[in-house]
Amino acid sequence: MTFVETMQVMLPLLLYLAAIVLLVVLIVLCIKIIKTMKKVDEIVENVDKKVKSLDKVFGFIDFCTDKVSYMTNKVVDNVTNLVMHFKRKKYNKKEEEDYE
DSSP: OOHHHHHHHHHHHHHHHHHHHHHHHHHHHHHHHHHHHHHHHHHHHHHHHHHHHHHHHHHHHHHHHHHHHHHHHHHHHHHHHHHHHHHHHHHHHHHHHHHO
């Protein structure tokens, strides 16, 4: 057998062997990825349960901050109106004095 005849026999065998090895490696990787995805899914479900249990607490905190914000806005509005009321009286008195 010559070198060319030997390569005609060996090359397809090497390619088939490489394809088989690649196929086995891909199957093993797919199995590991599936196992990892199951673990990730369990972790996500666990975190989701914990977040849902804290959802009511965050809702209460949001409600409280809204009420505090509403009350502070009312106080600021009342103080602003009071200051503006005194300021108007002061300017009205000055205008009356200027006309006399």
